Amino acid sequence: MRGLLYVLAFFGMIALGAWAYSENYAMRARLAEGQRLRAEIAALNDAIATQRAEWAFLNRPDRLRALVDVNFERLQLMPMEPGQLAPVATLAYPAPAQDGALPGNLDLSQSVDVQAILPADPEGGAP
Amino acid sequence: MTTRTPLRPLARILDAREKGENPDLIERENLRARHEAMKSRAMGRARFRLGILSFAFFAAFTTIGVQMGLTASQTPVEPRQEAGKSTISAQRADITDRNGNVLATNMLTHSLYVQTADLVDPPRVARELAALFPELKEDELLRRFTDGRSFLWVRKVLSPEQMQAVHEIGDPGLLFGPREMRLYPNGTLAAHILGGASFGAEGVSSAELIGVAGIEKAMDTRLRDPALAGEPLALSLDLTLQATMEEVLGAGMVMMNAKGAAGILMNVHTGEILAMASLPDFDPNDRPNPVLPKGAEPADSPLFNRAVQGVYELGSTFKIFAAAQAMELGLVTPETEVNTAALSVGKKRFSEFDNKNYGPVATVSKIIAVSSNIGTGHIALMIGGERQQAFLKDLGLLDPSPVELVEAPGAKPLRPPKWPDVVTVTAAFGHGISSSPLNLAAAYATIANGGIKVTPTLLQRDAPMKGIRVMSPQVAADSVAMLRRVVTEGTATLADVEGYSVAGKTGTADKPKKGGGYYDDKVVNTFAAVFPSDAPQYVLVISMDEPEGTSGGSEVRRTAGWTAVPVAAEIIKRIGPLMGLRPQVEAAPGNEVTAVRND
Numbered sequence: 001m002r003g004l005l006y007v008l009a010f011f012g013m014i015a016l017g018a019w020a021y022s023e024n025y026a027m028r029a030r031l032a033e034g035q036r037l038r039a040e041i042a043a044l045n046d047a048i049a050t051q052r053a054e055w056a057f058l059n060r061p062d063r064l065r066a067l068v069d070v071n072f073e074r075l076q077l078m079p080m081e082p083g084q085l086a087p088v089a090t091l092a093y094p095a096p097a098q099d100g101a102l103p104g105n106l107d108l109s110q111s112v113d114v115q116a117i118l119p120a121d122p123e124g125g126a127p
Numbered sequence: 128m129t130t131r132t133p134l135r136p137l138a139r140i141l142d143a144r145e146k147g148e149n150p151d152l153i154e155r156e157n158l159r160a161r162h163e164a165m166k167s168r169a170m171g172r173a174r175f176r177l178g179i180l181s182f183a184f185f186a187a188f189t190t191i192g193v194q195m196g197l198t199a200s201q202t203p204v205e206p207r208q209e210a211g212k213s214t215i216s217a218q219r220a221d222i223t224d225r226n227g228n229v230l231a232t233n234m235l236t237h238s239l240y241v242q243t244a245d246l247v248d249p250p251r252v253a254r255e256l257a258a259l260f261p262e263l264k265e266d267e268l269l270r271r272f273t274d275g276r277s278f279l280w281v282r283k284v285l286s287p288e289q290m291q292a293v294h295e296i297g298d299p300g301l302l303f304g305p306r307e308m309r310l311y312p313n314g315t316l317a318a319h320i321l322g323g324a325s326f327g328a329e330g331v332s333s334a335e336l337i338g339v340a341g342i343e344k345a346m347d348t349r350l351r352d353p354a355l356a357g358e359p360l361a362l363s364l365d366l367t368l369q370a371t372m373e374e375v376l377g378a379g380m381v382m383m384n385a386k387g388a389a390g391i392l393m394n395v396h397t398g399e400i401l402a403m404a405s406l407p408d409f410d411p412n413d414r415p416n417p418v419l420p421k422g423a424e425p426a427d428s429p430l431f432n433r434a435v436q437g438v439y440e441l442g443s444t445f446k447i448f449a450a451a452q453a454m455e456l457g458l459v460t461p462e463t464e465v466n467t468a469a470l471s472v473g474k475k476r477f478s479e480f481d482n483k484n485y486g487p488v489a490t491v492s493k494i495i496a497v498s499s500n501i502g503t504g505h506i507a508l509m510i511g512g513e514r515q516q517a518f519l520k521d522l523g524l525l526d527p528s529p530v531e532l533v534e535a536p537g538a539k540p541l542r543p544p545k546w547p548d549v550v551t552v553t554a555a556f557g558h559g560i561s562s563s564p565l566n567l568a569a570a571y572a573t574i575a576n577g578g579i580k581v582t583p584t585l586l587q588r589d590a591p592m593k594g595i596r597v598m599s600p601q602v603a604a605d606s607v608a609m610l611r612r613v614v615t616e617g618t619a620t621l622a623d624v625e626g627y628s629v630a631g632k633t634g635t636a637d638k639p640k641k642g643g644g645y646y647d648d649k650v651v652n653t654f655a656a657v658f659p660s661d662a663p664q665y666v667l668v669i670s671m672d673e674p675e676g677t678s679g680g681s682e683v684r685r686t687a688g689w690t691a692v693p694v695a696a697e698i699i700k701r702i703g704p705l706m707g708l709r710p711q712v713e714a715a716p717g718n719e720v721t722a723v724r725n726d
Contacts, residue, residue: 046235056229056312061370079371080704082626087709092724 221359246300306334319432344533363399379694383674389433395576442634445557496617507555575663626710631656633687652687
């Protein structure tokens with residue numbers, strides 16, 4: 001009986017040793033993984049900083065001005081003028097509907113195309 | 128198995144009985160021998176057990192000892208907890224404008240260095256490097272490779288293409304070291320404000336960035352602070368306004384054939400500088416050599432900041448300070464009539480510009496509007512030299528500007544050592560006393576914001592700054608009204624931009640010669656504007672060095688009304704909408720409907 005207990009204790013100790021060994025190496029693997037991830041984060045942060053610098057370089061006022069000049073036929077962009085800012089009271093009201101243009105009784109069983117009901121804008125085009 | 132000896136062996140007993148000996152002795156002897164054998168067996172067993180035990184102890188201690196030895200002999204590796212930010216730990220903070228647009232940032236690059244011991248073929252390497260990089264000389268490189276040193280820097284920064292080309296040379300002695308460099312993506316924009324950066328302590332795996340000029344050097348400690356490395360330094364500049372001002376000022380400089388120009392746009396309530404330009408300028412990515420050729424003035428270099436470092440006689444723009452002080456002291460009102468016939472102090476006689484005559488008397492308001500020297504001189508004599516000096520000092524015109532640039536403290540305004548009446552008169556119309564355009568802008572901002580002294584700043588400031596009260600709000604409002612009259616009826620009518628009621632003052636000053644005296648045909652023209660004049664928000668100061676404007680004919684005009692004023696008008700017209708300033712219709716209707724179309 002005593003001999004059996006000795007043997008069991010001995011093998012139990014071997015088993016605990018094996019468990020400690022495996023935990024140790026699992027821990028080291030995790031730490032190495034953590035270090036690898038931190039290095040990857042740092043590299044990605046550097047890439048983000050490079051992209052920000054690239055964006056700022058492509059967005060610089062000289063380049064935008066040159067692009068506006070090169071594409072003038074297509075875009076026709078001009079510098080803003082003070083006269084382009086005005087109080088709302090100076091804007092024209094849209095022209096009211098002509099008499100009889102709106103139907104007296106709308107058929108609401110179907111969907112109604114509201115654009116087709118309005119009279120044509122005498123100035124034409126978007127506001 | 129050993130045979131067991133009986134205690135009373137028959138043969139010996141019989142033998143002993145025949146001889147007459149006691150047979151019990153034989154029994155005791157055998158018993159003793161048997162006990163001895165048992166003892167020696169027990170001792171052997173005990174010795175064996177002791178051996179096992181000592182071996183076990185020895186094994187255990189050896190294991191522990193070996194582990195301790197191994198642990199002691201390894202070099203410790205620290206767990207890197209803090210490596211999330213960047214591969215290179217030292218990082219300089221970015222600089223952005225008030226809206227977050229990047230003005231200065233860091234970029235990862237590599238440096239090129241040589242370990243001469245590892246070079247396989249130094250002549251070939253020298254030849255190929257000289258072919259790749261034009262500023263390197265082949266014989267110089269070869270000499271440095273072979274003169275006995277073990278390490279040398281070849282290039283501080285490399286582009287990725289250059290790095291690949293050097294890599295393809297294929298020599299093991301050519302090595303790359305990572306580092307960060309400072310990049311200014313907007314090129315020459317705000318060059319004097321940003322200044323530039325270069326490398327301090329350089330190592331193989333990293334290099335330290337230090338500021339060299341401008342705000343990079345003035346705020347170097349904050350930019351290098353590791354706790355604030357992630358937080359960009361927000362300047363008060365607006366990138367759009369700065370670009371517009373530089374563009375229009377550059378065009379104006381070319382049109383007026385000027386040697387240089389400076390412009391400052393400032394918010395009058397907070398003292399923030401929204402745009403500050405000095406032309407000619409440079410690219411801070413590639414700062415030119417500051418060494419000047421023989422005989423050149425410091426102002427000839429593009430590195431010279433004409434807005435902050437340039438100290439000029441600003442001319443008639445100072446007249447408003449005399450008028451404002453006289454009103455503040457209660458000596459005059461805008462309608463008080465002052466002698467404009469003649470002025471002489473001792474032997475010196477003063478006259479008007481172009482020998483004009485404004486009549487025997489004129490109101491203070493008219494004196495400022497037409498820029499009369501004689502009238503202003505009389506006002507200044509009323510004030511007296513000491514009070515005038517104190518007032519100019521309160522406005523900040525006699526001290527270097529406190530703005531956050533490393534060149535600012537060195538730009539001391541020049542003033543005469545003594546202040547007799549002659550100096551009182553000349554200082555009133557801005558001659559004999561020199562100041563920088565930035566000081567002038569701060570002084571005009573003080574008038575524009577109702578009389579609180581303005582401290583200019585390049586850093587973003589949200590709240591209006593606190594300052595001493597230099598003049599009462601009524602005096603300030605009257606002064607702005609006088610300045611408005613200059614634009615509507617006086618010397619600066621070209622600045623009357625529709626919708627932004629611009630108020631301002633022109634100043635034309637002859638440039639002083641080195642040996643004393645003034646040039647006949649070289650002037651510095653300044654225009655200091657405040658807008659919108661009913662509730663001033665911004666100050667714009669434009670200064671042009673040796674401009675030659677034309678009035679449409681062949682005659683060259685060198686007064687500010689023909690040079691600095693049209694440039695300022697164009698700048699206000701362009702930046703007004705960009706700042707969201709609504710042009711005001713003359714009769715502001717309030718909330719009523721003013722126009723309705725009924726087709």
